[in-house]
Amino acid sequence: MEPEDSRTGIDPTVPHSARIWNYWLGGNDNYPVDREAGDAWLAVEPEIAAIARSARAFLQRGVRYLAEVGVRQFLDIGTGLPTADNTHEVAQRVAPESAHRHAQPGDAAQARERAPRLHQARRRDLHAGCSATCPPLRTSGNRSAPSWTPWPPAAVC
Numbered sequence: 001m002e003p004e005d006s007r008t009g010i011d012p013t014v015p016h017s018a019r020i021w022n023y024w025l026g027g028n029d030n031y032p033v034d035r036e037a038g039d040a041w042l043a044v045e046p047e048i049a050a051i052a053r054s055a056r057a058f059l060q061r062g063v064r065y066l067a068e069v070g071v072r073q074f075l076d077i078g079t080g081l082p083t084a085d086n087t088h089e090v091a092q093r094v095a096p097e098s099a100h101r102h103a104q105p106g107d108a109a110q111a112r113e114r115a116p117r118l119h120q121a122r123r124r125d126l127h128a129g130c131s132a133t134c135p136p137l138r139t140s141g142n143r144s145a146p147s148w149t150p151w152p153p154a155a156v157c
Helices: 017-024 032-044 048-068 087-094 106-114
Strands: 073-077 099-103 125-128 154-156
Touching (some): 017 032, 017 048, 032 048, 048 087, 048 154, 073 087
Parallel strands (some): 073 099, 073 154, 099 125
16 A cells, blocks of 8 residues: 555555544445554454444434434534445435535545545535634535525534
């Protein structure tokens, strides 16, 4: 494996917490170095993968509930890498018209934007790779981004 990809800034030779978390959730956006680090962590804290899955299930239940009671806008902060049942997928099963903004800093954000599962015909989300201090709803030049209504979004992280 080559060091840092000059096009993306992703270094597949250095483990990254978002990719380790992705590994524990059963995702595909991780490298051998992330799996090795994740397995090493599991050796010290055997319950960490179950904790990750439990946290993910809690997020999914919360998003499903919010969509069921009428929330149609979601701001997903620290969104991580795509796995099964992402925030937008859970919400859109309940309400296909729901809109989403994703904010994730660093190389995980770049990997997320490239992930093919996000590029679906009914995609109604917008990704903003940024730090915690940037305004994730301020987006320029993205005409495919859904319009947000005056109603506030549900913020999930």
